[in-house]
Amino acid sequence: xxxxYVDWLRREGRIVIVGASLAGLRAAETLRxxxxxxxxxxxxxxxxxxxxxxxxxxxxxxxxxxxHHTELPHRREIDAKWRLGVAATGLDLTAKRVRLADGDEVxxxxxxxxxxxxxxxxxxxxxxxxxxxFLLRTxxxxxxxxxxxxxxxxxxxxxxxxxxGSEVASACREMGLQVxxxxxxxxxxxxxxxGVVGAVAADLQTENGVDLRTRVTVTAxxxxxxxxxxxxxxxxxxxxxxxxxxxxxxxxxxxxxxTGSGLGAGPRGIACDAGCRAFDFRGIVTxxxxxxxxxxxxxxxxxxxxxxxxxxxxxxxxxAEIAAHNMISPSSERRPHLWVPAFWSSMFGVNIKSVGVxxxxxxxxxxQGSLAERxxxxxxxxxxxxxxxxxxxxxxxxxxxxxxxxxxxxxPVEYLTVDRRPEGRKPVPADFPDPSLPTHGPTxxxxxxxxxxxxxxxxxxH
Amino acid sequence: MTxxxxxxxxxDYANRANPYPLYEELRKTPVLHEEGGPYVISSYWDIKxxxxxxRISSDAANLAAAGDDELSEPEQTGLPPSFxxxxxxxxxxxxxxxxxxxxxxxRPTRIDSMRGELGQIVTxxxxxxxxxRQIDLVDQFAYPFPVTVICRxxxxxxEDEPRFRAWVDPIVAGLDPxxxxxxxxxxxxxxxxxxxxxxxxxxxxxxxxxxxxxxxMLSDLVTSHGPDGAMTTMEVLATSVLLLIAGxxxxxxxxxxxxxxxxRHPEYLHRLREDPGLSVRIVEELLRYEPPVQLVPQRTCIAxxxxxxxxxxxxxxxxxxxxxxxxxxxxxxxxxxxxxxxxDIQHLGLGSGIHSCFGAPLxxxxxxxxxxxxxxxxxxxxxxxxxxxxxxxxxxRGPRHLNIAFDGLH
Numbered sequence: 001x002x003x004x005y006v007d008w009l010r011r012e013g014r015i016v017i018v019g020a021s022l023a024g025l026r027a028a029e030t031l032r033x034x035x036x037x038x039x040x041x042x043x044x045x046x047x048x049x050x051x052x053x054x055x056x057x058x059x060x061x062x063x064x065x066x067x068h069h070t071e072l073p074h075r076r077e078i079d080a081k082w083r084l085g086v087a088a089t090g091l092d093l094t095a096k097r098v099r100l101a102d103g104d105e106v107x108x109x110x111x112x113x114x115x116x117x118x119x120x121x122x123x124x125x126x127x128x129x130x131x132x133x134f135l136l137r138t139x140x141x142x143x144x145x146x147x148x149x150x151x152x153x154x155x156x157x158x159x160x161x162x163x164x165g166s167e168v169a170s171a172c173r174e175m176g177l178q179v180x181x182x183x184x185x186x187x188x189x190x191x192x193x194x195g196v197v198g199a200v201a202a203d204l205q206t207e208n209g210v211d212l213r214t215r216v217t218v219t220a221x222x223x224x225x226x227x228x229x230x231x232x233x234x235x236x237x238x239x240x241x242x243x244x245x246x247x248x249x250x251x252x253x254x255x256x257x258x259t260g261s262g263l264g265a266g267p268r269g270i271a272c273d274a275g276c277r278a279f280d281f282r283g284i285v286t287x288x289x290x291x292x293x294x295x296x297x298x299x300x301x302x303x304x305x306x307x308x309x310x311x312x313x314x315x316x317x318x319x320a321e322i323a324a325h326n327m328i329s330p331s332s333e334r335r336p337h338l339w340v341p342a343f344w345s346s347m348f349g350v351n352i353k354s355v356g357v358x359x360x361x362x363x364x365x366x367x368q369g370s371l372a373e374r375x376x377x378x379x380x381x382x383x384x385x386x387x388x389x390x391x392x393x394x395x396x397x398x399x400x401x402x403x404x405x406x407x408x409x410x411x412p413v414e415y416l417t418v419d420r421r422p423e424g425r426k427p428v429p430a431d432f433p434d435p436s437l438p439t440h441g442p443t444x445x446x447x448x449x450x451x452x453x454x455x456x457x458x459x460x461x462h
Numbered sequence: 463m464t465x466x467x468x469x470x471x472x473x474d475y476a477n478r479a480n481p482y483p484l485y486e487e488l489r490k491t492p493v494l495h496e497e498g499g500p501y502v503i504s505s506y507w508d509i510k511x512x513x514x515x516x517r518i519s520s521d522a523a524n525l526a527a528a529g530d531d532e533l534s535e536p537e538q539t540g541l542p543p544s545f546x547x548x549x550x551x552x553x554x555x556x557x558x559x560x561x562x563x564x565x566x567x568x569r570p571t572r573i574d575s576m577r578g579e580l581g582q583i584v585t586x587x588x589x590x591x592x593x594x595r596q597i598d599l600v601d602q603f604a605y606p607f608p609v610t611v612i613c614r615x616x617x618x619x620x621e622d623e624p625r626f627r628a629w630v631d632p633i634v635a636g637l638d639p640x641x642x643x644x645x646x647x648x649x650x651x652x653x654x655x656x657x658x659x660x661x662x663x664x665x666x667x668x669x670x671x672x673x674x675x676x677x678x679m680l681s682d683l684v685t686s687h688g689p690d691g692a693m694t695t696m697e698v699l700a701t702s703v704l705l706l707i708a709g710x711x712x713x714x715x716x717x718x719x720x721x722x723x724x725x726r727h728p729e730y731l732h733r734l735r736e737d738p739g740l741s742v743r744i745v746e747e748l749l750r751y752e753p754p755v756q757l758v759p760q761r762t763c764i765a766x767x768x769x770x771x772x773x774x775x776x777x778x779x780x781x782x783x784x785x786x787x788x789x790x791x792x793x794x795x796x797x798x799x800x801x802x803x804x805x806d807i808q809h810l811g812l813g814s815g816i817h818s819c820f821g822a823p824l825x826x827x828x829x830x831x832x833x834x835x836x837x838x839x840x841x842x843x844x845x846x847x848x849x850x851x852x853x854x855x856x857x858x859r860g861p862r863h864l865n866i867a868f869d870g871l872h
Binding site for chain 2: 367368369373377396399400415416419
């Protein structure tokens with residue numbers, strides 16, 4: 001019976017994908033590639049075909065790429081009905097219908113939710129509306145910011161030194177603009193990579209001429225009489241004059257439209273199983289609703305079955321492919337989404353890449369290269385295991401460390417590696433901030449993580 | 463068949479024309495270790511993993527310590543090791559400086575801007591076949607083409623080729639495991655002297671460029687003062703020797719193996735004639751199917767490594783047989799079939815990891831242009847003998863001559 005249903009679904013069922021960005025597009029392509037012949041609808045709140053976001057904080061700001069031409073390449077024809085520029089506003093699980101902002105409703109037999117995240121706005125609305133205050137998530141955001149940077153502002157102020165904020169700071173410096181960056185934590189990137197690596201990122205910024213202010217928060221944005229931003233007030237009572245402000249405070253998951261639907265959806269995303277099936281609010285897995293991309297949060301066997309939310313490009317692709325496959329496959333042929341988290345960034349001429357889940361790391365060992373030279377591989381350990389690695393300008397080594405993570409290799413790393421320096425002989429505390437304190441969002445969120453569980457247990461390697 | 467005889471057979475010149483059945487045999491023992499010999503790795507994933515493994519060293523000093531004197535001695539003749547025989551951080555520094563005059567981010571258009579020039583050189587060589595209806599592809603095309611290119615790129619006078627060829631040949635022979643096994647001290651001395659003399663020859667050019675820089679890589683190498691500082695004169699010479707040799711020896715084989723393979727699979731030769739764009743896929747599949755570097759014999763491990771349950775002790779020599787991994791049925795469907803239409807043409811033909819082929823963008827472009835032009839211009843080409851006679855070398859494997867008959871030029 002169940003097999004009959006899947007056969008029917010593959011032939012003439014209706015699949016609706018809410019979210020027309022990277023995950024949505026790749027899922028649609030996978031559905032068609034795997035033989036789905038039914039009706040396919042993609043719903044997206046932006047009026048554009050799916051486009052790529054990583055260039056928006058890099059090449060686009062430098063004028064090397066147009067914000068209007070970062071469309072994602074299509075792998076194949078998907079023969080879909082596009083509903084672009086109209087947001088989904090509700091979900092009726094019983095009637096199996098998605099409600100749209102224009103009042104329309106779309107019926108589905110199986111649904112994929114890939115609504116992703118949006119930039120967290122500046123909390124004070126009147127200040128956020130000042131001319132010159134920008135978020136950076138969409139191509140419209142990037143187009144607006146690019147125009148303003150090109151006009152040569154006297155100073156750009158960036159609130160938040162996560163990856164996005166740091167990349168914008170890098171682009172500004174490359175354009176020769178004066179930049180101030182404010183960060184609540186002690187250094188840039190600490191939420192994602194910890195304080196040791198964050199200190200390297202801090203040096204990178206200051207040596208490239210960024211006015212970096214750490215352990216401060218922004219208390220107010222001040223406008224001039226005609227509503228243009230003029231100055232930024234900080235918690236240390238200093239005031240910085242700036243005519244462009246970029247708010248880079250991490251992201252919020254687009255789940256509000258599911259309120260009351262009965263799905264297990266909330267500020268941390270939509271919980272799903274390793275096969276990408278959504279949980280309802282009772283913790284029961286649904287049959288017909290699947291989740292993929294930044295909005296999903298799913299358990300990972302390699303990381304203690306904790307629920308991971310990953311805002312990573314590669315994760316969006318991998319999870320979309322698994323979700324699409326599972327949507328049109330009988331349960332015996334379903335696959336788990338066990339992608340090892342990986343992300344990259346590029347700032348101030350340095351390529352940064354990470355694999356695994358650095359924020360789980362208690363300790364860090366620089367197994368290759370040197371922090372001072374800003375070319376290194378750092379390995380994070382958690383309870384005697386290798387749990388993550390990060391590289392600065394040493395990307396080619398990370399494949400090896402990914403395998404070490406996958407096989408649960410012992411930590412500390414006691415074997416010799418090429419280019420091991422004296423500083424890399426012993427682990428040091430990775431120095432992550434207390435996860436209960438707010439900071440810019442790390443790019444990996446561990447949702448089952450409790451500060452009280454933090455303890456050091458080392459298993460000797462031999 | 464014993465293992466000892468298997469490794470011996472692979473390096474034995476008698477099996478040069480088709481080592482692939484031996485590689486298939488080799489893969490049955492994915493970590494092969496003969497008494498006193500290297501650990502030989504032949505499966506795709508194992509090789510790929512070890513190319514990214516920071517416990518594997520390329521340092522000539524480690525190789526010497528592992529007892530492979532024949533391989534390491536030529537490096538100890540006054541010229542320091544080039545970056546192919548070094549580990550980080552020295553490797554990284556020298557390769558970055560070399561790359562700053564070759565590829566992105568500093569010179570993103572250097573290779574692409576040579577496209578027209580490469581086409582002209584190829585056209586000139588094919589026109590030079592004249593009225594003959596039979597050629598030796600190696601001597602008349604596959605060798606002179608990349609030599610001319612690397613000479614122009616580096617700034618080495620093309621007319622000096624007979625001089626430097628006399629030094630390059632013994633150096634390249636020194637890379638051949640079979641030759642080295644039987645090598646006497648005279649042979650080793652010859653290889654050492656050759657490297658020194660090639661270095662001295664290049665020193666003359668480097669001195670000229672120091673005084674009067676031109677638009678070439680030798681000038682860039684001596685004038686480079688980026689964030690990594692400058693190379694010492696000895697480093698410039700070692701790097702130049704490496705680029706000059708690696709810049710043509712492997713490409714000769716890629717082009718010759720390519721034409722041989724296409725003549726054995728004429729349907730692709732025909733398709734390439736109609737669609738030069740197919741050359742991209744053809745060259746990638748060639749790098750898998752007939753890689754110009756068959757194996758990497760210069761690695762050691764600096765810690766114990768376990769591969770498929772076999773512990774390779776610290777200090778061991780390791781051979782990575784790229785050509786065997788490229789035909790691993792665990793990785794490739796129907797691996798012995800030449801199929802440029804494969805869904806995912808990936809290969810170990812250009813290596814991987816930090817030592818992956820420095821000149822890859824140039825080699826790819828040269829082979830793409832060479833093969834598509836040969837396909838377009840030779841009317842009804844066919845092999846005169848199959849298999850052709852091969853070069854001695856088991857590492858840099860390719861035909862010594864490739865006689866091709868044809869009915870005319872288009």
